[in-house]
Amino acid sequence: MRKVLLALFIGLTVSVVAQEKDANTFKNDGNVSYKEKDYAGAFEAYAKALELLDAEGTVDEALNYNAGYCAYKAKKYDESITYFKKAMDQGYKESKPYQMVAVIHYKSDKIDEMIEVCHAGLEKYASDDKLMDYASKGYLKKGLEFYNEGNKIKKAANDSGLNESDAEAFNAEYARADEEFKKALPFMVKSYEMDNTNDKALKALENIYTNLEMTEKAEEIKAKLGGN
Numbered sequence: 001m002r003k004v005l006l007a008l009f010i011g012l013t014v015s016v017v018a019q020e021k022d023a024n025t026f027k028n029d030g031n032v033s034y035k036e037k038d039y040a041g042a043f044e045a046y047a048k049a050l051e052l053l054d055a056e057g058t059v060d061e062a063l064n065y066n067a068g069y070c071a072y073k074a075k076k077y078d079e080s081i082t083y084f085k086k087a088m089d090q091g092y093k094e095s096k097p098y099q100m101v102a103v104i105h106y107k108s109d110k111i112d113e114m115i116e117v118c119h120a121g122l123e124k125y126a127s128d129d130k131l132m133d134y135a136s137k138g139y140l141k142k143g144l145e146f147y148n149e150g151n152k153i154k155k156a157a158n159d160s161g162l163n164e165s166d167a168e169a170f171n172a173e174y175a176r177a178d179e180e181f182k183k184a185l186p187f188m189v190k191s192y193e194m195d196n197t198n199d200k201a202l203k204a205l206e207n208i209y210t211n212l213e214m215t216e217k218a219e220e221i222k223a224k225l226g227g228n
Helices: 002-019 023-035 039-055 061-073 077-090 096-107 111-124 129-160 167-194 199-211 215-224
Strands: none
Touching: 023 039, 023 061, 039 061, 039 077, 061 077, 061 096, 077 096, 096 111, 096 129, 111 129, 129 167, 129 199, 167 199, 199 215
């Protein structure tokens, strides 16, 4: 009989301990994992804490952000964005959640989404240098797709010898390259508008304007580059 009672007591004790694992306990578990740089473990603990807090109608703005950050460090990008968006809605850390989501989209090569979140952030935090910088990088990357293709076509034409053997075909290739430069131009302009210190965008603009025989524009950009 004593053995049966002891077993029941142990079972009840375990049950009580399990029930005591509340949101705060999960949050503390997450803090321990975070200090140990176990970001995946920290995220899982924070997510469980937030689930319990949501169920009771409690908002923990800092924990939402921290869950997003740990998910980001653990390369759980979709989960990270979910929590950073909650932080955005709550206004926690102002522009920082927008910056983090922009970085995630850049790493995931989702440049349109990156630019979109930068502009969403800039609607609220218009003077945020980081968001301007990230938007500039996003526009630059989109422009480079066309810019690099234009340079590739032009180089192939120069290397082909067509300028000596078939002037018409050579000019056609140059015209095809110019079409790519035209596609690149608005993205490079936007990149420069978002960050007028972006030398990569400026150098691309100088080359584009030169190729499109927009001499005044090319000289203007060259001056901004210090005449180099």
